Amino acid sequence: MVAYLREYYRVSITRACRTLTFPKSMYYYRSVKDDSEVIDKLLELSVAKPREGQDKYYQRIRLEGHKWNKKRVRRVYLMLGLNLRRKTKKRVPKRVKEPLVLPDGPNMTWSMDFMSDSLVHGRRFRTFNIIDDFNRKAIGVEAEFSFPAMGVVQVLKRAIGEHGRPEKVRVDNGPEFLALDFTRWCEAQGIDIQYTQPGRPMQNGFIERFNRTYRQDVLDAHLFEDISQVRILTEEWIKDYNMKRPHEALGGITPERYEKEFSSKQACLEEQTKVV
DSSP states (O other): OHHHHHHHHOOOHHHHHHHTTOOHHHHHOOOOOOOHHHHHHHHHHHHHOTTOOHHHHHHHHHHTTOOOOHHHHHHHHHHTTOOOOOOOOOOOOOOOOOOOOOOSSTTSEEEEEEEEEEOTTSOEEEEEEEEETTTTEEEEEEEESOOOHHHHHHHHHHHHHHHOOOSEEEEOSOHHHHSHHHHHHHHHHTOEEEEOOTTOGGGGHHHHHHHHHHIIIIITTOOOSSHHHHHHHHHHHHHHHHHTOOBGGGTSBOHHHHHHHHHHHHHHHHHHHHHO
């Protein structure tokens, strides 16, 4: 304020200080503190222990015998911009409860989910499971050590190339399904995303039932030396699941046969419509 009065009103320092009731000595005061030692020590600690914060640094400094007080250490710590950003839990948007409805035809709704297991030496892996809700057909089960959002997109691209594009996918609120790479790709493809409510796995009941069968028949039934064994056994199991295994929900027939019978009925209806 003293500098402002001097610049815009062309008054002396004495008059400006008297107007503001500001001690003249305070105007001329310049700090003589030398924080170079504190700066050097905090920078040294930040490089050696980057995940420790101000309190832990202060404790280390005191144990080393330095007498700097906590306020001084904090002032320099903040001046250097060393304060860590706190990780906050990402809020999931409120989800609307939707009934688990059986689709009227194939490729109307695909359900998707992740599972995890480990190899014999302890390394974890994940499987990305996709089924068609209409006939419970296993669209695919991909095994990888990690599955980023773009990995999900690549699997879906291959599945669509083989089975056609679904109108909708039903998923939980996992980070892979919330990622922009996934949501933007689905939007570009014209695929709706139906999210289940957090903590309500049975809102995705079709895939949860599929997961139980897959774990029982493959993951829990074998010990895997490497991930290639998981992929080979999974591929063999999918062929049996789709072509030979009877499903009670489908009236005791296989997903492949159920889809063929549906296609035959649709073809007959189309022929009758043309005749009429």
